[in-house]
Amino acid sequence: MSTIDWIVLFGTLGTIAAYGVYKTYKQNSLDSYLRGKNSMNWWTIGLSIMATQASAITFLSTPGQAYEDGMRFIQFYFGLPLAMIIISVSFIPIYYKLKVYTAYEYLENRFDLKTRTLASLLFIIQRGLGAGITIYAPAIILSTLLGWNLTWTNILIGTLVIIYTVSGGTEAVSITQKQQMAVMMGGMILAGIIVIQMLPISFQEALHVAGSMDKLNIVNFEFDLADRYNIWSGMTAAVFLFLGYFGTDQSQVQRYLSGQTLSQSRMGLIMNGFLKIPMQFVILFIGVMVFVFYQFFQPPVVFNKVQTEKLRESEYAGDFEKLEDNYTANFEESKTSYMKMLDAIKENDKESERIIKSELKSLKQEQKEIRDEVKELIVANDPVAETRDTDYVFMRFVMDNLPTGIIGLLFAVIFSAAMSSSASELNSLGSTSTIDLYKRSIKKEASDIHYLRSSKFFTAFWGVGAILFATYASLFENLIQAVNLLGSLFYGTILGIFIVGFFMKWVNGKAVFIGALASEALIFIIHFRNGIGFFDFVWNIGFLWYNAIGCLAVMLFAAIVQFFIKK
Structure with missing residues (x-):
């Protein structure tokens, strides 16, 4: 990259981090640190929710996936608006009524301490691992493209996030995500315009080329449990995933608990539900246009x-x-x-x-x-x-073909996305560790300042842990796919606990606790025996369905256990 590209890259990242520290460093109470003084308006909440979900992998992998597989991935998001409406009606009013810091506080009110602790630990396990993967996945690709040392790339991303997240808490995460979303979407749209202008054929002809190679296959009505991306999984299994992620994952719940009012939080969620699909469409379509570009300008045999x-x-x-x-x-x-x-x-x-x-x-x-x-x-x-080179397609195109300055901006897009997701994850891990474990079960009586400091400590602790995990993550395989898989292994069970709490009023804490443990065991059996089975019974299920299975299993097992308890 040129000197101008480096200036654009580090200038963008440094400005965002410095702005977050400057605006929020005077946090002096636990409430303002964890809920941002309930000062966020609906569009800040909406952008923060979108930025939390839009990790660097979204901007690295999605164009490459469209290049290879077309636009059918968009079906994964078709159920998102429905999930946002359900959460707005059922989940948010309860959280606001109880004035909770974390979603898991509700579970003790409804059930008991052990159920709250179980859900908190399930969240911490999957989100703690997820934070490391969120840093590692883009770092390995960026370090390869830029020729950087992988460990130092991990440290750069992690340290920038730790600085402003520890300093300002929830408010720092939310206000920096507005700038990060502007950089991310502005950079991607600019890249899309440039690639279309670079095509040696008209836009209409480009669509014909893409269509001839089945790259515009947006909707697939074939029902196949093994297929992750069709209309049926998008409108059923994915809805369970979104309910679990946006309704019970503290990294998202904390975004809308900072809203000025219940209505502001609802509007922020609805904004996310209806803007996320167009956003993903744009990113996928850019990948398709890159595919068309490479039909007339020779691509590398392998993009890595x-x-x-x-x-x-x-x-x-x-x-x-x-x-x-x-x-x-x-x-x-x-x-x-x-x-x-x-x-x-x-x-x-x-x-x-x-x-x-x-x-x-x-x-x-x-x-x-x-x-x-x-x-x-x-x-x-x-x-x-590593021979899977899909994730290198878009940034290799950027480095080989885009003008000076734009290259630095597109790298800033990837780093900003990594920072925005990681910041939300560390912020939520710090909150859950403090409120649901430390304050509730370890040190029950202390001052507000003590818990504020402990929340900052846990946020930094998880940040350092994420960097260490990312540093040694090369010991594991298929990390890019693991980002999507990891949540599906846990979200179904966590969602099931909340659904039982909301709608099955006759089930008590002991029954739902046993039901949750049984459900999680079932999900791990299904996953690790997927395609293998037992004896002559073999199944092949896409991991999106784990969310629906886990949720329904908690409901079923809890009902059965409750029946025997009453007997």
Whole structure:
């Protein structure tokens, strides 16, 4: 990157962090630190909720996913507005009525201390791990692209977040997320405009190219439990995930508990419900346009440049060069076929269009086979090398093609997204550790200042823990996928506890506690035996369905246990 890009990158990040500290460093009470003095208006809440969910992985992985798989991922969010309405009607009024700091305080009021503690611990486990992954996942990609040391990249992201989150608490997180959202969406929209202008064909022709390769496949009505992204999972299983995430996850609950009024919090949630889908559509569509761009300008065989450079210097360099030549020949033939297809569309020659589309799909299959052979060489040269390069597609395009200054801005987008999600996670972990564990079960009587300091301590503690986890996260596999999977392993059970509390008034604490433990055990059995099963009974279930199964299992098990308790 150029000097200007570095100035834009660090200037943006430094300004946001400094602004958060400057505006909120005088927090002098636990209430103002954890609930932001209940000063947030609805649009600040809405932007904060969106920024919390929009991690760096959203901006790194989503365009790459669209490049590879089209726009069908958008179906994952179709149930979001419904979930926001349910939470606004059922969850928020109860939280406001009880004036809670955390969602889990309600559970002791409704059930007992052990149920509250269980839900808090389930949240801390999954969110504590999630905070490390939120830092690591973008850090490994950014460090590769920029040539930085991975450990120092983790430390940079984590330290910036710790500084302003510990300093200002909930208010600092919320006000910095407004600037971060402006940087994130402004940068992405600008990148989208630039890539469309760089296309050698018209916008309408670009849509024809994308459609011919099934990249505009927004809705899929086929019912398949193993498929994570179709209309059925989006409107059912994903609704349970969103209810668990936005309704019971303290990283989100804390965003709207800082609202001026109940109405402001509701409006902030509804804003998120109806703006998130267009936001994801824009990011996915940018990925599709990058795909179209690379149909006329030759893409790299593998987008992870570090791995291909290692291959050039290895004993497999000759084999790699031959595969690159084959890849170039395939690209030139594909490019010619695209131009012929566009001519056939202009002339309304349906038969020629059909034949050329068939030829293009064969060429794309051949291209995939060449890429797979290159990835085999990469693994042969380095057995622990990561060959999944989808997450490198967008930023490799940015670095190779966008003008000076814009490159720095797009890197600032990724760092800002990592900081916004991490800040919310650390803020919520500090709150839950202080209110639900330390204050409730360890040191029950102390001053407000003592609990304020302990909340800051726990926030910093979890920040350092997240950095350490991120530093050693390379010991684990499939971290990018783990971000989505991790929540689904726990959200269903936590949501089930709350649903029993809200709607099954005849169930007591002992029954729901046992039901929650049984439900969590069931989810882990389903996950670790997925595709394997027991004896002749085998299942293959997409992890989104874990949320629905976990929630319903808590309700069922709790009802059964309560029945026997009464007997």
